[in-house]
Amino acid sequence: MIDRDRYFSLRDPSAFPVWQKATVGIAGAGGLGSNIAISLARAGIGTLVIADFDLVSLENLNRQQFNLDQVGRPKVHALATNIRAFNPFINLVLHQQKVSPANLEELFGSCDLLLEAFDQAGEKEMLIETWCTRYPKRHLIAASGVSGFGRGEEIKIEHFGYLHIVGDGHSELLEGISPLAPRVAVVANLQANLALELLVKNYD
Amino acid sequence: MIEAIFYVNEHKLPWKEGLVVQDALSMMNYTFKMLVIKLNGDLVKKDAYLTTPIPEGADLKVIHLISGG
Numbered sequence: 662m663i664d665r666d667r668y669f670s671l672r673d674p675s676a677f678p679v680w681q682k683a684t685v686g687i688a689g690a691g692g693l694g695s696n697i698a699i700s701l702a703r704a705g706i707g708t709l710v711i712a713d714f715d716l717v718s719l720e721n722l723n724r725q726q727f728n729l730d731q732v733g734r735p736k737v738h739a740l741a742t743n744i745r746a747f748n749p750f751i752n753l754v755l756h757q758q759k760v761s762p763a764n765l766e767e768l769f770g771s772c773d774l775l776l777e778a779f780d781q782a783g784e785k786e787m788l789i790e791t792w793c794t795r796y797p798k799r800h801l802i803a804a805s806g807v808s809g810f811g812r813g814e815e816i817k818i819e820h821f822g823y824l825h826i827v828g829d830g831h832s833e834l835l836e837g838i839s840p841l842a843p844r845v846a847v848v849a850n851l852q853a854n855l856a857l858e859l860l861v862k863n864y865d
Numbered sequence: 866m867i868e869a870i871f872y873v874n875e876h877k878l879p880w881k882e883g884l885v886v887q888d889a890l891s892m893m894n895y896t897f898k899m900l901v902i903k904l905n906g907d908l909v910k911k912d913a914y915l916t917t918p919i920p921e922g923a924d925l926k927v928i929h930l931i932s933g934g
Contacts, residue, residue: 693934780934782899786911789901789930793908808933821926822906834933845934 663749669705676861677705683860684708686772688760688788690736691715692840693804694778695726695743696849697856702744702751704857709744711737712756712768724842760784762791774859776852777803793824800825800859806832807848808840816844818851825859827851871923880921887914889925899930 669677685706687694690713698709713736717727721736731739737755744751756768760779765788769775775796777788785803792801806816806828815829827848834840869880873889886902886909902909903926909917919925 689934691934778934780932782930782932785930785932786899786901790908790910793901794910797908803930804934805929806931806933808931819928821903821928824901824903824908824928826928828931830929831931832933833931840933 665750668748668750672705676857679861680705680857681707683774684710684772685856685860686710686769686775687712687778688769688775689713689778689780689784690740691721691778691780692724692842692845693807693849693852694776695736695740696846697776697778697853698740698744699726700850700853701856702748704853706751708752708754710754710756710769710772711740712758712760713737714757714759720839723839724845760788762787765791766795772799774800774802774856776856777801778849778852789824798823800856802827802852802855802859804828804848804852806830807845808832808834808838810841810844813844813847816847816851818855825855827855869921871919871921871925873925874927880919880923884919885915886917886919886925889919890914890927893927895927895929897929899932901928901930902926903928 683706687697690711715736717731717734717736717739727739735757737757741753779785800823802825804827809832819826870877871880873893
């Protein structure tokens with residue numbers, strides 16, 4: 662039996678209670694989403710709502726937080742296993758479903774804030790347009806421009822009211838070449854880091 | 866006389882009566898397919914680019930969305 666107080670020791674006394682009470686949505690559990698979820702779970706977010714329809718594949722292992730023995734399993738369930746292996750106290754709400762304008766409210770309506778973690782630009786566009794229309798006063802942290810390696814200096818965070826975009830804004834995906842772990846994880850963790858900041862600011 | 870202007874991603878452009886959001890994309894030679902537009906902080910839906918007028922002095926933000934994640 663793991664002692665809860667000891668597990669959550671050495672935490673920021675003003676920020677941590679806010680994070681524990683928060684419900685944060687993650688749309689997509691691939692390269693961005695798996696890294697975002699793991700960082701936010703370690704930071705102490707109370708509830709994560711994660712949606713992804715896909716199964717873990719061998720090609721995902723170059724950048725996504727899954728293991729060989731999880732190939733073929735639904736990403737949301739594999740990710741939950743990996744998170745519970747280090748945080749037994751987090752509340753995980755899992756949806757093995759494709760996110761669409763029709764189910765956005767049902768999947769993420771309870772969330773204080775949403776992180777966009779899709780792969781395809783069209784999906785990103787759909788999510789931003791739907792969320793910003795439905796919840797204009799709730800933060801959405803999206804990613805655009807993560808592919809390649811190096812050029813860490815180009816990665817930036819831009820703020821457009823309640824919409825925030827992380828990435829270099831121009832690195833197109835090359836045909837047949839997957840994004841790489843370091844740059845995807847940098848962007849994912851900048852998204853997660855901003856989420857922690859916005860949650861605390863929201864409660865001020 | 867002060868020239869009427871509006872802004873697209875911080876670039877200053879000449880404004881005239883009757884401009885719509887789609888005109889701003891053409892004026893900037895923006896051709897990307899996946900994007901999100903905010904006009905004075907409010908999201909403009911894709912199906913409204915041809916019908917949403919740009920007010921004088923407007924601040925238009927065009928955000929390019931790129932695959933990869």
